Amino acid sequence: MKVESKELPVEIMELQMGPSHPATHGTIKFNLKLEGEKVLDCDVEVGYLHRGFDKSCEQVTWTQVIPYTDRLNYASPLINNVGYALAVEKLIGVETPPRCQFIRVIASELSRIYDHLTCCGMSASELGAITVGFYMIEAREMIARIVEALTGARLTVTYARIGGVKHDLTPDFAEQIARTFKTIRKLLNDCDRLLSRNRIFIDRMSNVGVISQETALSYSLTGPILRATGVNYDVRKAFPYLVYDQLDFEVPLGSKGDNYDRFVCRIQEIEQSMRIVEQALEKLPVGPVWIDDPRFVLPEKEKVYNSIEGLMHHFKIIMEGIHVPPGETYFAVEGGNGELGFYIVSDGGGKPYRIRVRPPCFIAMGAFHEMIKGYMVADIVPTFGMVNMIGGECDR
Numbered sequence: 001m002k003v004e005s006k007e008l009p010v011e012i013m014e015l016q017m018g019p020s021h022p023a024t025h026g027t028i029k030f031n032l033k034l035e036g037e038k039v040l041d042c043d044v045e046v047g048y049l050h051r052g053f054d055k056s057c058e059q060v061t062w063t064q065v066i067p068y069t070d071r072l073n074y075a076s077p078l079i080n081n082v083g084y085a086l087a088v089e090k091l092i093g094v095e096t097p098p099r100c101q102f103i104r105v106i107a108s109e110l111s112r113i114y115d116h117l118t119c120c121g122m123s124a125s126e127l128g129a130i131t132v133g134f135y136m137i138e139a140r141e142m143i144a145r146i147v148e149a150l151t152g153a154r155l156t157v158t159y160a161r162i163g164g165v166k167h168d169l170t171p172d173f174a175e176q177i178a179r180t181f182k183t184i185r186k187l188l189n190d191c192d193r194l195l196s197r198n199r200i201f202i203d204r205m206s207n208v209g210v211i212s213q214e215t216a217l218s219y220s221l222t223g224p225i226l227r228a229t230g231v232n233y234d235v236r237k238a239f240p241y242l243v244y245d246q247l248d249f250e251v252p253l254g255s256k257g258d259n260y261d262r263f264v265c266r267i268q269e270i271e272q273s274m275r276i277v278e279q280a281l282e283k284l285p286v287g288p289v290w291i292d293d294p295r296f297v298l299p300e301k302e303k304v305y306n307s308i309e310g311l312m313h314h315f316k317i318i319m320e321g322i323h324v325p326p327g328e329t330y331f332a333v334e335g336g337n338g339e340l341g342f343y344i345v346s347d348g349g350g351k352p353y354r355i356r357v358r359p360p361c362f363i364a365m366g367a368f369h370e371m372i373k374g375y376m377v378a379d380i381v382p383t384f385g386m387v388n389m390i391g392g393e394c395d396r
Contacts, residue, residue, distance in 0.1 A: 010035060019048045022126070023381050027391035028365070030380065037376045042369040046362070046394040053395045057355040061321030062088060063162060065352065070156040072359060073390045075118045076111035076336040078147070081160035086241060087331035087342035088162050091324055092296065099287040100164050101242045102280045107150065107159060108333070109273040109280075113184075114143045115336030115388070116266040116273075123263065123385035124195065127204050132191045139184045146176055162322065163297045164290025174281050181274050188270065205260035209371040209383035212257060219367035223338025223360050224265040225387065229257035235334040247279045262386040296322045321350025328354075335360050337388050359393030 015032045018024030031043040053072065057065045069080040082104045089096065096104075121136025144154050149170050151157040159166050170176075195201050211221075213229040226233055234251045236244040252268035254261025290297050298317055303310030324346040332341035338360030345354035364387050371383050 012040065017377075017380065022122070024384065025389060025391055027394065028384075028389065032377070034377065037378070039372050039375055039377060039380070042372050042380075044365055044368050046365055046396075049391045049395055051395050053392075054355050054357065058352050061318075061350050062324055062352060063317070063322065065355065066160060066162075067156060067158045070158055072357065072392045072395075073115070073336060073340075073361065074155055074392055075390060076108075076115040077155065077157050078107040078111040078151075078159055079333060079335050079340065081158065082108050082242075083331065083333040083335070083340050084342050085160040085162050086333065087329060087344050088324060090331050091327055091329045091344060091346055092162075093325070094163060094291055094293065094296070096164055096291055097288045098243070098285045099168075100289045102284045103165055103169060103289060104160065105242050105244065105247070106169075106277050106280045107147075107165075109276045110143055110147060112273045112336050113270050114140055114147070116270050117143070119336075119385070119388040120263060120266050123382060124191075124201070126381050126385055127201060129195060129198070129201055132194050135187045135191050135194075139187045142180045142183060146173075146180060149173075149176065161290060161297070163293060164288075168289050169284075177277060177281060181278070184270075184274070188267065192267075202260065204379075204382055205258070205263060205386075207256070207258050207260075208375060208379050209259040209262075209386060210257050211367065211371050215367070215370055216257065219370070220363055221338065221367055222363070223335065224262050224269065225364055226338065227251065228254035228261035228265050230255050235332050235339050239332065241331075241333060243280070243283075244276075246283065247276050249276050249279075259382055259386045323348060323350060324352075332358070337361055337364065337390070337393075357393075361387070361389045361393035362396065365389055365394060 013034045015034055017030040017032055019026050019029050024030065027046070027049040029045040029048065031045065032039060033041040053068060057068050065084060066081055069084045070077040072080045117136045117140040121133045121140065124136070125133030147157060148154045150173065151159040151166065211229060213231055216226050216229050216231065222233060230253055232251055232253055237251055249272045252265045252272065254265050294313060299310045299313045304314045326346055326348040328343070328345040330341055330343045332339050339358065340360055341358035343356040344352055347353040368384070368387060372380055
């Protein structure tokens with residue numbers, strides 16, 4: 001007896017996922033088209049956080065922009081500070097002293113470690129590996145304490161200055177780094193033992209969220225997402241800035257371009273960042289941490305409080321702003337999630353005429369639908385976690 005099989009009817013279901021926290025950070029909505037549990041398409045809406053970063057920066061003086069940059073990627077604010085300061089200094093045509101450049105590198109790499117620990121710890125936690133999440137948050141807290149001792153703040157640090165940094169390193173900075181890195185390496189080793197042979201974690205991450213080199217390049221992706229596909233592009237190597245060309249470090253690469261490769265790339269970059277900080281401390285020269293140019297640098301507080309000239313100098317810079325020569329420029333640094341670039345235009349006044357930022361998270365979210373198409377609803381959160389979207393960078 002022959003039984004005729006009939007295909008079940010296929011119904012495309014449209015589902016809105018988010019904005020909710022923690023899954024989509026409260027700032028992202030996915031408009032999904034599903035066939036059962038399979039994702040056919042995903043339209044991403046990033047407009048649930050809008051503060052007008054670019055236009056806000058055009059309403060204040062050049063120096064007053066720095067606190068705004070803290071709020072782009074608030075997991076690595078020091079990199080944002082440094083990137084903006086370097087862009088303005090490029091337009092002015094000045095170069096900071098060697099000690100300042102080394103300190104900026106140290107601060108940037110500490111921020112990168114903090115960023116990657118946040119991303120990997122929370123992503124592991126979202127897959128059920130809560131112990132790994134606790135270990136990485138413990139490591140992140142140790143970095144936060146160093147950053148707080150250095151800058152006076154944990155998150156919105158406002159440490160860089162146009163022409164230098166706020167102040168020099170603390171006296172016990174090197175010893176604090178040595179103790180912290182020793183503990184972090186131990187914690188990461190524990191995390192490796194928990195995850196590298198964990199069948200559930202590997203199955204949930206491997207061959208999921210795959211994106212090809214060609215697709216990644218066509219969407220202008222950078223950072224760990226691009227390097228996970230095997231493309232060797234890192235701004236610190238391709239267009240060296242500060243003193244990165246004087247330091248020995250490697251750029252971790254993946255091969256498949258999946259979530260697991262992205263996770264591994266970030267973990268390996270933490271070790272490379274620690275290497276960079278240790279080398280920078282060994283080579284750290286003596287000298288000033290800001291340029292000797294009263295047109296751009298605030299006077300010391302002692303002069304402000306004890307002389308009318310110092311007080312007038314301070315008020316002129318604060319109230320009127322420094323005067324950046326007319327022109328335009330673009331400067332990029334390697335952020336926690338890829339190329340972070342600032343395009344600035346000056347008309348010669350005390351405020352920026354135009355500021356535009358190239359935020360890596362915003363670019364990455366433009367390609368998110370390519371990463372999730374054809375996978376399951378349950379794969380959305382781990383894939384989104386490995387994009388490491390920070391809402392402040394999608395603020396437009």
